[in-house]
Amino acid sequence: MEYVELNGWKIFFHSCFLKQIAELTEKVVALKASKPNEYKGKKETKLLKAIERVIEERIATDPFNPQYRQGDTLGDEYKHWFRAKFLSQFRLFYRCSDEYKTIIIGWVNDFDTLRAYGSKTDAYKVFSGMLKAGEPPEDWDTLLTQAKKATSTTSIPGFLDNQI
Template sequence: MIVNGWRIYFINRLFGKQRRDLQAEVRQLKKKLSFEEYQSHATVKLYAAIMVAIKEKIPLDPFASYFALFGLLKKYSRVKKMGLPDRYRLFFRTLQTPEHKAIFILWLGYPRKQGDKNDCYKAFTKMVQRGEFPESLNALLLNSDQD
């Protein structure tokens, strides 16, 4: 998918799987719920908010300061609020070369209380420290799906 000149990719084993699982759940809900129940279901709203963030909000200005992370995570960004329920964070990385403008959607985190061992920022930091996200554009492309 290309939006505002940015090609959007999903990291296969993390966000790609999360997205496919959510999409399948939303499809099942559509089959079994009434239209009103479907429209108001939390999972349906979550999936819609994620897709709006990916297709509309991030590609407007992926380097915007409100997406920025700091310290060890300064190469990465995240979406918080912007339609997502308060407990969710959508992590991504943006790379731009003269030939390629790419946004890699990495992982949907579920924060708990700040300081909790399950806090999504701590979990994401550990993923980065373990090298779960390649550094180079080519390596990221090899680990990604494009929609």
């Protein structure tokens, strides 16, 4: 896919996010095949559906909503990153540009990186470390270039296609 368009916003996905989603979607597809009557109640399926809803119904509706603004958790140098909270301990991190009507989904935590204040595997701590390592990059143009490439070269059947 080149990008997803929702409510006039072009949405691109960075490879950091796509890696998480590909792994999660594979698990859900396997659950659907092995337990067709039970898979919808499994935590992996619920997480995948929640991520889709957050993107489609919340972020793409109003990406600049003040509820998505960062506090001090990532530090002042990363306040241009937004985050959507969902399912208590999950965070989806993204950047957006009103000028280009573009949203770039950067990363979402998983069951191994739940939000837990003070934990070494806390979602904010992990994402902060990723940012400091340059993955995803800080520079908007570099981030957009990488996200465009990742989005256009990656296909994840079962994600954002209403087939799960």
